[in-house]
Amino acid sequence: MKLYHFPISPNSRRVVAVLHHLDLACELQALDLSKGEHMQPYFLSLNPNHMIPTLVDGDFVLWESNAIMQYLCSKAPDNSLWPMDPKNQADVSRWQFWQASHFGRACGVFIYEHLVKKFLNQGEPDASEIAKAEDSFHRFASVLEAHLAGREWLVGDGVTLADLSVGSFLDLAEMAQYPIASYAEILRWYGNIGQLPAWQSSAPAKIA
Ligand SMILES: N[C@@H](CCC(=O)N[C@@H](CS)C(=O)NCC(=O)O)C(=O)O
Structure with missing residues (x-):
């Protein structure tokens, strides 16, 4: 492959x-x-x-x-990232679709305005776009925050594709200036992802 x-x-x-x-x-x-x-x-x-x-x-x-x-x-039957039980699998899928349709899109505006524009020399961040993205970010981050209360992982008792999909967007939270500081459950859960050997070994080289 x-x-x-x-x-x-x-x-x-x-x-x-x-x-x-x-x-x-x-x-x-x-x-x-x-x-x-x-x-x-x-x-x-x-x-x-x-x-x-x-x-x-x-x-x-x-x-x-x-x-x-x-x-x-x-390719790796019986792995716990993508559970075979239909309800658990649908639950994992649900969070992956949610990331692609909602949470990731809100984060994407911060990434574009604060990082991509700088990287590609496309000018200053657009304050009105950021204001709209803040509303959307808080709307969906609140859902994630409430779901994570009392849980270590998004679905079941261990890491699944759901955590890797949704969590991947938190990588850039600081550099892209997401308004995330008050979301204690999300930050705690992202700490769990950060402990995974596969997460650590897949880290990109630091950029300036
Ligand atoms: N929905 C796609 C999004 C992929 C995506 O947005 N890739 C960006 C980089 S993060 C890209 O390749 N952009 C280049 C372009 O749009 O021309 C996925 O999940 O794979």
Whole structure:
């Protein structure tokens, strides 16, 4: 298998963390988005959305990080990241969809305004966009905070894909200035994720 990724991207890191957690062999190919490496014809033929992460497994090409995570779990039967019990599996899926549709989108505005713009020399953060994102962030962070009270993990008693998907966006919380300081349960839970060997080994190199 070969995974095209961009190490600082939360969407990439959570896939790499699954590879490490399950100890799956996979070649990692980093693409530098700032140099437009994801716009090369060969990559567009793999993923016409020109997005990382993208997995190639023989003649099967898969994009969308949450789908890739689930597919990788199918390579390691009976793993606890992607439980087989239908209700637990649906619960994990629920949080992965929630991350992609709601929480990750709110975080994405902070990432774009505070990090990507600086990285790509696209000017100052837009205060009105940030204000809208703050409303959305608090709306969804409150749901996560309430769910985590009294729990170590999002679903069941151990780490699952749900934690890696939702937690991946907290990686950039400080640098992208999410208004997260008052969410004690979320910060505690993210500390649990930070203890996982696969999370530590998938950490991107520090950027300035
Ligand atoms: N929903 C996608 C999002 C992937 C995504 O947003 N990738 C970004 C980097 S974090 C990207 O490749 N952007 C390049 C572009 O849009 O041209 C997933 O979960 O895989």
